Amino acid sequence: MKKLSQILAPLLIAAGLFFLFLFRPAPKPAHFELANNFSVSGLVAEIVSASLDGKTLVYTDSEARQFGWVDISNPSKPRMLGIYQAKQEPTSVAVTTDGKWALGVVDDVPGRLEILDMKLRKLQREITFAGQPDCIVISKDGRYAAIAIENQRDDEEIPMPSLPAGYLLIVDLKGEPAGWSTRRVELTGLKVRFPSDPEPEYIAINDNNEAAITLQENNGVAIVNLETGKVLDSWSCGEVSHKADLHADGKPELKDDLNAARREPDGIAWTPQGNLIMANEGDYSQDVDKDDNTYVGGRGFTVFSRDGKVLFDSGDGLEREAIRAGVYDDERSEKRGIEAEGVAIMKQGQSTLAFVGCEYGNGAAMYDFSNEANPRYLQWLKGGSSPEGLLALPESNLLITANEGDGTISIFKKR
Helix, strand or coil, X not given: CCCHHHHHHHHHHHHHHHHHHHCCCCCCCCCEEEEEEEECCCCCCCCEEECCCCCEEEEEECCXXXXXXXXXXXXXXXXXXXXXXXXXXXXXXXXXCCCCEEEEEEECCCEEEEEEECCCCCEEEEEEECCCEEEEEECCCCCEEEEEECCCCCCCCCCCCCCCCCEEEEEECCCCHHXXXXXXXXXXXXXXXXXXXXXXXXXXXXXXXXXXXXXXXXXXXXXXECCCCEEEEEEECCEEEEEECCCCCCCCCCCEEEEEEECCCXXXXXXXXXXXXXXXXXXXXXXXXXXXXXXXXXXEEEEECCCCCEEEECCCHHHHHHHHHCCCCHHHCCCCCCCEEEEEEEEECCEEEEEEEECCCCEEEEEECCXXXXXXXXXXXXCCCCEEEXXXXXXXXXXXXXXXXXXXXXXXXXX
């Protein structure tokens, strides 16, 4: 017969391990600090991409008509590497997955895709196309580049629809740049407000090479299969009603009623669970009546399922956190508020963070995104003025914002 101690010992060990597991300290929430707010050599910084190793940034400077390169191998001490002078205004840039090329799109007549050597910072090839480009994104497998040809109205006072219609341009990145070819995907006739005038704005590509495209002025989204060029789906982003500050009186208070404001998202990103997160900036105000508190822009962000169902909306939460952080610009209250502009997702192991850049919040709000139907606010990352582009570099524990307002690139480091 076993001794009582021999019987009890395993039970006591198991009980001890159980209580250690039960009462173990909760993991500390992620926290980021500003490593550097770097002034670029030109005039502004708008969209930013990174090299394969995450140590070199490439950004657009529309006012100086430049693409710029920045070394961030030491995030606390970035340094300029050089520029490429474009002939006209660059609107976006993306680095290929092999790290060899920076693909920049330039707003000109005709529009241009400039293929730039990452090391030499020189033009390798130029591809022209009809229309005005806005955004370029490269698929994770490196097979495709997707360009949103917005063909935006020259005069915002002109009501929509305003032709020619925008479209999606797919670049097949097979082999060397000399052999790359393009395909055009029409986005007219979709289930949006102005079917003849889609005005594609921003693009996100998932692991299945499906491109989700915001049609901002149309308050809609289209999903395109990049391999086949087929439009798979389109849907409206709907409206929001919640508390907001609609009076520029120097007192940030969310006490007014924002009624049926169209979300009109700008930035978009796929989530780890196959959903979509969007920044509801707002844009098209030709048909709003401010006397009835009908505005455009959701003043926050929304998580949608792939087929357009709302899983989460931040309501007035984003602006409430901006007020608490002391970054809310009350002068924007009568317009579109904080103007959520871009989004970025950072997944590291079992942890997922979501960042929402706010043009009039001088930084980005960070959320624990482990539960995509209920994100939890963590921190306001204060950086440069009017962030336009966001870039998450999970391998380097960095978040980058390109700031149009003061010509800086903010580098935030996870601690």
